Amino acid sequence: MNLSFFDQFASPSLMGIPLIIIATMFPTLLLIPQDNRWINNRLSTIQSWLLHMITKQLMIPLNKKGHKWSLILMSLMTLLLTINLLGLLPYTFTPTTQLSMNMALAFPLWMATLLTGLRNQPSISLGHLLPEGTPTPLIPALILIETTSLLIRPLALGVRLTANLTAGHLLIQLISTATVALLPIMPTVSILTSLILLLLTILEIAVAMIQAYVFVLLLSLYLQENI
């Protein structure tokens, strides 16, 4: 069948049954649930050590009330990490390439931080709209600019993740197509292209992990301002 380059982003379905839910939930099932043992096997130990390290890193700047968010932020992080990394395997569908899913993740969480801030400490939240030490004539313009930047945050969060992953996947497809097409014609150029593909794959692994981390980090920053 003739695949276009965008068929990899089509929502998966098997004989008419949509598989999107399985595709989104399956990656996290690969992680081992926490057993209440004192000493675990190697994989469990490393998994829990990693999770503790990341949780500490992300949650230390927050105050005590913000620590209530640690569960959702860490599970979000785990979800994004596994989804992104598994998407690098061939013939897999990456749910985070869909703008709908990323907006569905970003918008409610951002809105939650905003509403928490406006409800509990409205003047401080609104005060973030004006950076310190601005000259008086600039204040109206700056307020407008900061409000715009505030309102564009969920859009930025969602689109950032979508764009990064989609672009990466597309590039992998394109360069591997180029490699395969050049193989009978100019094998040496094909090998060069495959080297580029190798480097790109390494970049994509890094991007997958970084994007997940950045998503959660930004949410925690927005939370810090508002809680």
Add this chain to the structure above:
Amino acid sequence: ILHSRPLHTTHQRSAPLPPLPEKGGEVRHGLIPEEFFQFLYPKTGVTGPYMLGTGLLLYLLSKEIYVINHETVAAACILSIIIYGIKKYGADVAAFADKLNEEKIAKMAAVKNEAIKDLETAIEEEKKEQWRVEGRRFLFDAKRNNIAMLLEANYRERLLMVYNEVKKRLDYQVAMQNLKRQKEQDHMIQWVEKNVIQSITPQQQKESIAKCILDLKALSKSAQAAV
């Protein structure tokens, strides 16, 4: 919450937790369990599973059930990166996980050893106290002797005081009597002298003085003769 045993297929119990096996299952080429090779060994020998794998692969390729396209190249890249990563860093990660567990155990062992040492020191101290108790009677004897000596000294002291007091009283009486006699004697002597002097008339005085002068002259004559 234990997710690892969702279906009640055995009489498994939650507590005490069954122990974890020391090593993970044996795998060949990182993917295929050793049990599979053992399973095929009686019928097809050592090369059996490999023949099966090759045949399966060739079947899939020749019948174009697995199509070679650009995804194959991408798959080759990502798989080679994964395999390289595992081969290079696998042992280090395992050692790290082992180290984490070792540290946990070592901390607990350190606490246990501290407690054991403290208890042993306490036992030594107790034994010393028991030994000291045996020598207690010497202490009591010495104290008893001490007290007896004090009492004796006190008694003698008071005895001496009594003696001194009685002697003082008696001395007083003796002194009183002596004084009385002395006074009487003196008084009588004075009275006698007074009366004698009163009785000496002037005539008697002149006669005695002349007699004394005659005696002196007679004595002076005899004294001159001696010289």
